[in-house]
Amino acid sequence: MKDKQVNKTLDTFDEESFKLELEKVLPQMIAEISDMLEQRPPRITKKDKKEMAEMMSWGVGVSFSHLKPLEGIEGDLSQVDTFYRTWEELFHVLLRRSGTKIRLKPGEDIFGYYLRKYLAAIKPPYQVKRLKQYKAVREGIESLVVATMNYPGGKDAAKQLIEEFQEKHTKEYMRYANALNARVNSYQNINLERMTQQNITRLTDLYRDSAAAFENRLRLIVGLNHIVRGKAKTYDDLRKLGYNELLQAVHSSDNPLLHFLHGSVERHVRNAMMHSGVSCSLSKGLIKFADRKNVIEWTMKEFIRQTKKLIITIQTVEYLEALFNYACAYQSLAVMKFLRANPPSN
Numbered sequence: 001m002k003d004k005q006v007n008k009t010l011d012t013f014d015e016e017s018f019k020l021e022l023e024k025v026l027p028q029m030i031a032e033i034s035d036m037l038e039q040r041p042p043r044i045t046k047k048d049k050k051e052m053a054e055m056m057s058w059g060v061g062v063s064f065s066h067l068k069p070l071e072g073i074e075g076d077l078s079q080v081d082t083f084y085r086t087w088e089e090l091f092h093v094l095l096r097r098s099g100t101k102i103r104l105k106p107g108e109d110i111f112g113y114y115l116r117k118y119l120a121a122i123k124p125p126y127q128v129k130r131l132k133q134y135k136a137v138r139e140g141i142e143s144l145v146v147a148t149m150n151y152p153g154g155k156d157a158a159k160q161l162i163e164e165f166q167e168k169h170t171k172e173y174m175r176y177a178n179a180l181n182a183r184v185n186s187y188q189n190i191n192l193e194r195m196t197q198q199n200i201t202r203l204t205d206l207y208r209d210s211a212a213a214f215e216n217r218l219r220l221i222v223g224l225n226h227i228v229r230g231k232a233k234t235y236d237d238l239r240k241l242g243y244n245e246l247l248q249a250v251h252s253s254d255n256p257l258l259h260f261l262h263g264s265v266e267r268h269v270r271n272a273m274m275h276s277g278v279s280c281s282l283s284k285g286l287i288k289f290a291d292r293k294n295v296i297e298w299t300m301k302e303f304i305r306q307t308k309k310l311i312i313t314i315q316t317v318e319y320l321e322a323l324f325n326y327a328c329a330y331q332s333l334a335v336m337k338f339l340r341a342n343p344p345s346n
Contacts, residue, residue: 213314
């Protein structure tokens with residue numbers, strides 16, 4: 001019933017009406033994006049709204065004109081070549097309109113070009129790529145994504161889990177990223193290696209907030225591992241897991257795919273920060289973190305090192321969704337190319 005309603009809407013697609021509606025909702029859309037980025041919304045003139053609405057409505061119109069004929073062959077594997085070439089032509093039309101110039105490598109088509117550019121876009125800056133912690137976490141994330149894709153039903157289960165995670169935490173992560181950038185920028189001219197109460201407070205706030213942000217991301221990673229083990233959990237069930245339970249999963253011998261996160265966050269230090277268990281001895285040059293019967297002591301240099309390690313870990317695991325999307329696109333393209341080269345007889 002829902003499909004029939006969508007088809008009816010598309011059959012009566014009116015580009016001019018669509019354009020007028022877009023002009024009305026564009027300011028709200030821009031305001032919501034600006035709020036998520038915690039930035040003041042830019043001023044949008046009538047001319048800007050008109051041009052944006054024209055471009056978007058044109059894109060919807062040209063996409064409809066190309067894809068509408070495919071409705072009759074949806075699911076027909078013998079028509080894969082037609083399906084593939086139609087989408088390929090649509091991409092070329094959209095690129096020509098945008099003025100984008102592309103250079104295809106020998107044997108590469110438009111989809112291969114997009115995959116190549118997408119992979120290049122999710123590579124980190126050179127100075128980050130060289131870091132030992134980045135390499136370890138990136139390799140771990142890639143292994144987890146591959147294992148999830150290879151597990152029967154893993155792709156769909158992971159997609160649902162990631163969508164639930166993003167729905168609940170995208171804004172929260174944007175706030176953390178903005179706050180982190182602001183703090184790091186404000187510390188640029190400060191010698192954090194000097195052991196002062198103010199510097200200890202700065203690092204404590206930074207580590208505590210980073211550990212809190214990492215907790216939700218850790219739930220997603222542990223959730224993907226459950227999928228691979230054939231014990232998939234809903235995100236609501238994962239949210240019931242406390243930090244200690246999540247870290248126990250990381251260190252468990254049953255979960256080798258999670259071992260790349262060993263030492264990313266020190267739970268006793270995090271717990272001490274959450275319960276006012278941080279003290280220091282300026283004479284000995286040590287910061288003490290007391291979590292019930294567990295006491296950990298760090299020098300100022302070690303505190304800085306551990307904080308950097310945690311931040312690098314968080315920034316690296318944020319590539320998870322992009323790597324998963326790349327793997328899904330790569331898999332789909334490989335299947336399509338195989339079916340084109342080996343069309344089903346029936």
